[in-house]
Amino acid sequence: MIRIFVTGGTFDKDYDELSGSLVFKDTHLPEMLRLGRSRVEVSIRTLMMIDSLEMTAADRLLIVEQCRHAVESRIIITHGTDTMIETAGVLATALGPESRKTIVLTGAMVPYAFGSSDGLFNLGSALSFVQILPPGAYVAMNGRYFLWDRVRKNRETGVFEAFVPSS
């Protein structure tokens, strides 16, 4: 059984036709898993529906607590891409090196509701990585996975890249 925590992000943004703006309604996760004919047992819980630029320390604390107390040892978190790496770092630090949990954060560059979204690809990817990666906090984007402290988002291209921290 895999736990999926939904926090919002581009992944789940919808177009509101009355206001003409992007908003959060319900998560698209169940619909996406149905489209992918996924038969992986998952339990989905929406923790928040926010843009990750607006995520506060209190929000991250809530995510940490949910991961800490989850009975599942394999967890996916859907998250806005702007601060996905920061949240992964908070999780890794809070849960510590002795944690037995494999946590994979993923998101999308384009909302799932748009025809050109990378969301379904990323969900298939994250769901696969989380099943076999060893414990740790990871980011899964662009078909790749990265440990939380070995990745950065290139703001000019929107691509997640491997990053070797200087000692």
Add this chain to the structure above:
Amino acid sequence: MIRIFVTGGTFDKDYDELSGSLVFKDTHLPEMLRLGRSRVEVSIRTLMMIDSLEMTAADRLLIVEQCRHAVESRIIITHGTDTMIETAGVLATALGPESRKTIVLTGAMVPYAFGSSDGLFNLGSALSFVQILPPGAYVAMNGRYFLWDRVRKNRETGVFEAFVPSS
């Protein structure tokens, strides 16, 4: 670098508007990787474009030879779902237990060109599994992976299921 061999299957079926039937044109693989914003280095080669029910022993021999001689140790094969398991078995037997290659076969229940396709999800999944699974011949469908001799396709539901062979 990951090698992708295209063999056709539902994945790549297109609708021909003059004949009103399903046909094979070019593979959708490059377009799908672009949509998924994949940054995994891949090398794509189309070996054939056929329905897997029409795949012959000679076709499978060609696939075996291509996998044997590929310089890449990680290989994805897109394949019709009807005989995907059979081809995985032929590969495992031909390459033998000493093979250092991780080969993941995937496909789709609905053509990518249809709005309701599972193809993009499956591609994200196969591309992720192939990066970390140990050597062997696998099937990646429904968000899961299976060793070639531990899976069967349920013909009534279209779902790939774990299968324990009787001794």
Add this chain to the structure above:
Amino acid sequence: MIRIFVTGGTFDKDYDELSGSLVFKDTHLPEMLRLGRSRVEVSIRTLMMIDSLEMTAADRLLIVEQCRHAVESRIIITHGTDTMIETAGVLATALGPESRKTIVLTGAMVPYAFGSSDGLFNLGSALSFVQILPPGAYVAMNGRYFLWDRVRKNRETGVFEAFVPSS
């Protein structure tokens, strides 16, 4: 109030993922009208769900009778493109020049369920033409309308073209 008769055709073909073939399930008409935010009052009735190459004289008689007895004077018929013109001719002949009914036949070159379908465009077009064309039997395809005896389908391009019958 506009009457819509559904007879099948490419318009409503679906992909059956177990058999891997194109089949008819339910019509997509209501879903398409919802997507188009249509507020035209319509009454939809499915007369048959068949490929128009398989339409028999008895089927056309049924369509004629339904049009004859409809209380609405404006009628859309969704129909396979292969014999759409033939059915329009049967209707025009059977109802006669004194008919007060505007009947517009439309269809699609690619099933609505495919991403690349012309169905939604054609439905918007037919629904508009039927509201203002004078009585007669018409074909609405490729953004244009044609009287039933002034059109032919170009089998090589799939395009409906104006046609002047030789005297």
Add this chain to the structure above:
Amino acid sequence: MIRIFVTGGTFDKDYDELSGSLVFKDTHLPEMLRLGRSRVEVSIRTLMMIDSLEMTAADRLLIVEQCRHAVESRIIITHGTDTMIETAGVLATALGPESRKTIVLTGAMVPYAFGSSDGLFNLGSALSFVQILPPGAYVAMNGRYFLWDRVRKNRETGVFEAFVPSS
């Protein structure tokens, strides 16, 4: 030959994946006409790419001048829905009752780039209405057409409704 003037609006909004916001890039009109297999002869010109709430008197003057000097007597204007009726009124007043031009304004409630857009339906509808309506300035939305002074947009439902001005 039909002239199409593009002015922007929801119709042509795109998602910018770096900024995470809705922006205007190129118009989708040619792609939409191709998808609809349209064979109506059209000439497309982009006049501006703006949200109709930001359309100024100078912008409307430009639209009027373009319509006045167009050699085509049948014109479609793609336009944001918020001030579409206002622009139609400016056109009707400026061109006067003696104008021989049929002008149809249309738009979309949801961007074409979104899966759930009404854009293709509306384009098929406007292109059909413009071919047969008598001279005048019209709005084509929700599958219907309205003379510019007989319509209002219901802000709560997003639907264009018939409106009888009090004398």
